[in-house]
Amino acid sequence: MYATAFLDLPALTTAGGTVQLPGSKSISNRVLLLAALSEGTTTIDDLLDSDDTRVMLAALRDIGCAVEPGAQPHSVRITGLGTHAPRSPARLFLGNAGTAMRPLTAALALLGGEFELFGVARMHERPIGDLVDALRQLGCRIDYLGNEGYPPLRIAHAQGVPALALQAPIRVRGDVSSQFLTALLMALPLVATQQDVHIEVQGELISKPYIAITLQLLARFGIEVAHENWQRFTIPAGSRYRSPGSIHVEADASSASYFIALGAIAASAEGQNGIKIMGLGLDSIQGDIRFVEAARAMGAQVTGGPNWLQVQRGRWPLQALELDCNHIPDAAMTLAVMALYAEGTTTLRNIASWRVKETDRLAAMATELRKLGAQVEEGADFLRITAPARAADWRAASIHTYDDHRVAMCFALAAFNPARLPVRIEDPKCVAKTFPDYFETLFSVVQTAPQHIPVICIDGPTASGKGTVAARLAQRLGYHFLDSGAMYRITALAALRSGLAIDAAHEAQIAALAQSLPVRFEGERILLGDEDVSSAIRTEEAGMNASRVSALPAVRQALVALQHGFRRVPGLVADGRDMGTVIFPDARLKVFLTASVAERAERRHKQLISKGFNANMQDLRADLEARDARDSTRSVAPLQPAQDALVLDNSHLTIEQTVEQVWVWWQERQPFALGAQG
Numbered sequence: 103m104y105a106t107a108f109l110d111l112p113a114l115t116t117a118g119g120t121v122q123l124p125g126s127k128s129i130s131n132r133v134l135l136l137a138a139l140s141e142g143t144t145t146i147d148d149l150l151d152s153d154d155t156r157v158m159l160a161a162l163r164d165i166g167c168a169v170e171p172g173a174q175p176h177s178v179r180i181t182g183l184g185t186h187a188p189r190s191p192a193r194l195f196l197g198n199a200g201t202a203m204r205p206l207t208a209a210l211a212l213l214g215g216e217f218e219l220f221g222v223a224r225m226h227e228r229p230i231g232d233l234v235d236a237l238r239q240l241g242c243r244i245d246y247l248g249n250e251g252y253p254p255l256r257i258a259h260a261q262g263v264p265a266l267a268l269q270a271p272i273r274v275r276g277d278v279s280s281q282f283l284t285a286l287l288m289a290l291p292l293v294a295t296q297q298d299v300h301i302e303v304q305g306e307l308i309s310k311p312y313i314a315i316t317l318q319l320l321a322r323f324g325i326e327v328a329h330e331n332w333q334r335f336t337i338p339a340g341s342r343y344r345s346p347g348s349i350h351v352e353a354d355a356s357s358a359s360y361f362i363a364l365g366a367i368a369a370s371a372e373g374q375n376g377i378k379i380m381g382l383g384l385d386s387i388q389g390d391i392r393f394v395e396a397a398r399a400m401g402a403q404v405t406g407g408p409n410w411l412q413v414q415r416g417r418w419p420l421q422a423l424e425l426d427c428n429h430i431p432d433a434a435m436t437l438a439v440m441a442l443y444a445e446g447t448t449t450l451r452n453i454a455s456w457r458v459k460e461t462d463r464l465a466a467m468a469t470e471l472r473k474l475g476a477q478v479e480e481g482a483d484f485l486r487i488t489a490p491a492r493a494a495d496w497r498a499a500s501i502h503t504y505d506d507h508r509v510a511m512c513f514a515l516a517a518f519n520p521a522r523l524p525v526r527i528e529d530p531k532c533v534a535k536t537f538p539d540y541f542e543t544l545f546s547v548v549q550t551a552p553q554h555i556p557v558i559c560i561d562g563p564t565a566s567g568k569g570t571v572a573a574r575l576a577q578r579l580g581y582h583f584l585d586s587g588a589m590y591r592i593t594a595l596a597a598l599r600s601g602l603a604i605d606a607a608h609e610a611q612i613a614a615l616a617q618s619l620p621v622r623f624e625g626e627r628i629l630l631g632d633e634d635v636s637s638a639i640r641t642e643e644a645g646m647n648a649s650r651v652s653a654l655p656a657v658r659q660a661l662v663a664l665q666h667g668f669r670r671v672p673g674l675v676a677d678g679r680d681m682g683t684v685i686f687p688d689a690r691l692k693v694f695l696t697a698s699v700a701e702r703a704e705r706r707h708k709q710l711i712s713k714g715f716n717a718n719m720q721d722l723r724a725d726l727e728a729r730d731a732r733d734s735t736r737s738v739a740p741l742q743p744a745q746d747a748l749v750l751d752n753s754h755l756t757i758e759q760t761v762e763q764v765w766v767w768w769q770e771r772q773p774f775a776l777g778a779q780g
């Protein structure tokens with residue numbers, strides 16, 4: 103997951119490969135609750151691991167269910183309450199998960215006990231009044247602890263559940279959120295023991311496919327609900343939840359929409375047939391699978407089997423669409439971004455429910471699409487989008503994401519813009535709600551020309567702080583990090599271990615060794631073959647040997663391809679001696695970092711002592727000057743600032759001040775409108 107303040111996506115050109123998607127959020131949280139209400143233990147496979155499922159799991163533990171990890175990585179075992187009462191009193195934090203807040207409110211109200219349900223600030227702005235009204239009709243005592251009609255709320259059944267009015271049909275509004283109906287459908291079987299219980303929907307039911315999922319999953323847990331035209335539902339007398347033993351969660355169809363769109367928008371990478379999506383097929387029970395029809399109408403070529411989909415670009419540019427999106431409210435946001443690549447004007451209708459989701463999605467989408475250069479008309483319940491007329495009309499935008507995972511995910515697709523502009527996604531970690539590794543997954547199947555991938559070079563003499571500053575910048579930007587000095591250090595180590603003296607006589611042999619170094623970088627660890635050499639290469643002696651080996655031209659040449667290989671999406675920060683002069687001459691920012699000899703000797707001394715090495719200031723200073731002299735005077739790629747480098751003497755700066763200066767220089771070079779936070 104990218105926990106950076108923002109993530110800059112470089113312009114992307116092609117895509118191809120296979121993605122495995124995380125489990126569906128809607129199915130995961132429904133199955134968790136149903137398992138918790140059942141008699142017996144349920145093993146749930148391929149459960150989504152995200153913010154919303156985590157709050158649900160924590161709540162289930164709090165009310166007394168046993169939750170254990172299953173045998174597989176994404177599997178969990180839940181032992182349900184069965185006939186036991188939930189543990190109470192309890193205060194349940196439900197984050198911003200509507201799929202936890204609504205059904206838990208209904209189920210706990212009917213189970214008895216005293217509960218407070220609360221969430222993040224946005225959750226307290228998301229309506230729940232219609233559900234509470236329906237439960238109060240039944241006789242439940244539920245109090246609002248903040249604003250009337252919104253969480254947080256208290257279920258005040260410490261003395262047990264009051265007598266319930268189950269004879270008359272329970273009325274609930276269906277035109278604000280289908281989650282209210284889902285909540286009642288999952289809770290009422292708990293009390294439909296002696297008699298049939300009826301629910302009547304008031305107003306047109308939105309998001310019917312989500313109700314269809316609820317009904318299918320109820321059936322898996324032993325409850326057969328009948329309905330008349332989605333307006334009247336009957337839960338039969340004698341209902342009792344029974345665990346199916348084990349159940350598998352399909353991949354999330356809404357998450358799939360980004361990769362279906364990707365296949366439709368991006369030219370296929372060479373040798374690939376577009377994007378293959380594993381974990382769900384055309385026969386999925388999730389309503390958002392019908393996004394496929396909409397994507398096809400815009401031009402996507404989609405085929406599929408029982409557990410996979412394959413998507414390729416078909417018609418190009420895409421074709422504008424006019425669609426009632428009531429059946430695919432979440433995935434329809436992806437259509438809004440596809441409209442940026444379509445000829446004509448796309449109209450998405452019947453999307454008023456967007457206004458009460460994680461944010462007011464209608465307003466958010468309109469604002470952010472306009473930033474990119476699209477013409478957008480925002481209606482009370484529709485959005486009309488016309489793509490930028492020419493490539494030159496696109497704008498480099500910093501996309502605000504409103505703590506809404508779907509805004510972040512769909513706008514990443516704007517990186518395929520024909521103007522080859524980067525796209526900034528603010529607060530990328532908001533994707534954790536449903537798809538924590540979204541950007542990693544996206545990056546695993548997209549490609550672009552190297553010149554689009556930004557590189558920051560930090561060159562300079564030893565102990566100037568290059569490595570420290572480069573690593574911190576890389577972390578702050580979510581970029582890859584290349585410690586090129588490590589390549590020379592490892593080469594020197596490998597040469598000496600092979601019995602090769604580091605001199606011109608062995609240049610060809612050492613170069614051959616360097617070309618096929620079995621080196622791997624795993625986070626902080628550097629592996630040579632199977633051996634962790636992270637410490638062995640950090641001694642002063644290893645530094646001096648590296649300096650010697652780096653003076654051999656054939657060795658330098660042999661390491662070029664390895665270093666170029668680090669230039670990967672989304673970007674790179676590289677530190678060394680010749681990053682800006684030789685390896686990445688087209689880098690957008692080159693910094694030459696330096697400090698006085700006295701200061702650098704002091705830093706190295708402290709660094710070595712703190713690592714438990716012996717160090718003598720006089721010797722260190724002499725070594726440092728010798729190394730500077732060798733690195734600066736060698737025939738190939740000597741240590742010197744690139745012509746276009748910015749020189750930064752940080753003798754009197756702290757690490758933080760140094761990082762800040764480079765950060766400011768980098769932000770000044772970005773095309774995004776001012777005002778983005780870093």
Ligand SMILES: Nc1ncnc2c1ncn2[C@@H]1O[C@H](COP(=O)(O)OP(=O)(O)O)[C@@H](O)[C@H]1O
Nearest residue numbers: 564565566567568569570705709752755756757
């Ligand atoms: N601006 C600075 N002020 C003080 N100490 C610094 C500064 N920059 C780096 N250091 C410290 O100096 C030591 C050497 O830094 P390092 O990043 O290893 O340098 P290089 O990669 O240039 O050899 C580290 O212990 C680091 O914490």
Ligand SMILES: Nc1ccn([C@H]2C[C@H](O)[C@@H](COP(=O)(O)OP(=O)(O)O)O2)c(=O)n1
Nearest residue numbers: 564565586587588590648649652678679680
């Ligand atoms: N891009 C690079 C990086 C390092 N080298 C050489 C020269 C240096 O003295 C050694 C060791 O580099 P390294 O950056 O690890 O050393 P310091 O951390 O600056 O002490 O490798 C190089 O020639 N070109």
